[in-house]
Amino acid sequence: MKNLIPIIASTACSLMFVTSINSAIATVKTTSAIATSASVKAGKKKSPLPTVGTVKKLVQGDLACYVTLVDDKGKSHNLYGDFSFCGQEKTYLNKKVRLTYKLTNIDSPQCQGRVPCNKSQRVNLVSKMEVIGNKAATSTNLPKTGTVKKITNGDLLCYVSLVDDKGKQHELGADFGICGQEKAYLNKKVNLTYGLANVNDCQSAEPCGKTKQEQVIQKMELAR
Known part of the structure; x- marks a missing residue:
């Protein structure tokens, strides 16, 4: 019996050692998985590139x-x-x-x-x-009719995405009042009237005393 006591004690120590190692490995794997998940999530938060x-x-x-x-x-x-x-x-x-x-x-x-x-x-x-918009002094090259696909309220202008009768898409500036009528025009065919407007020409949306003239949509009517 006395000879068995050291053997039992040795076996118990071995089991405790193995259990500790397995626990440590499991902890490392869990930590690694969390770090990888965080890395993937962080990668998905990149800001979209401007177009x-x-x-x-x-x-x-x-x-x-x-x-x-x-x-x-x-x-x-x-x-x-x-x-x-x-x-x-x-x-x-x-x-x-x-x-x-x-x-x-x-x-x-x-x-x-x-x-x-x-x-x-x-x-x-x-x-x-x-x-784009390099022919702002004239409206002859701008679509007179088309279907409104998107209306966005920007810092400088109201922006309208419109597809003309030939299927070509146009990104147009518009009077801010048009952005308040999105429900009336979205996915509808419209007639457009343009006019010259002074637009902020600064590096930020804050006024800096510099402006440029652009042809913008001043009137939008549903086509019959």
Whole structure:
């Protein structure tokens, strides 16, 4: 019996040791799973990229052409752009543009300008930049009729998404009063009347004394 006591004690210690290890492994796995879940959730909270805005700065960088753009709500965005945009400042600077993105591999910041560099990062690169509203002095190029698809109250104007009779979509500025009549016009065919209006031309929604003239929708009537 005396010989059995050390054996029993040894076995008990071994079982306690194994149980402790298993408990520690389970804790590590749980912690790892929580961290992974948090990482995934954090990744999903990225702000959507702007599709329309005013170009305020174009800077030639080592990785891309850096585009500073202010969206219609006055928020500033720093974006990666194709290198070709940095040679066209006169075309894009202080102009309202529509952006198209392309998922592209560019050099990693760790390269620090070294060429060649085997490290890269995958980013949404501005691949196309189209100036819009550049013919604001005339309304001849603007649709006179169409179907209203969206009405958005912005900081600078009321914005109307409209599809014309040929199926082409237009993003138009409108008088703020039209945004208060969304139920009357949404998904309805309308006739449009335009007029010149002075619009804030600043880097934010706050007035800065700079304005520009744009053709905006001043009257919207249901088509018969």
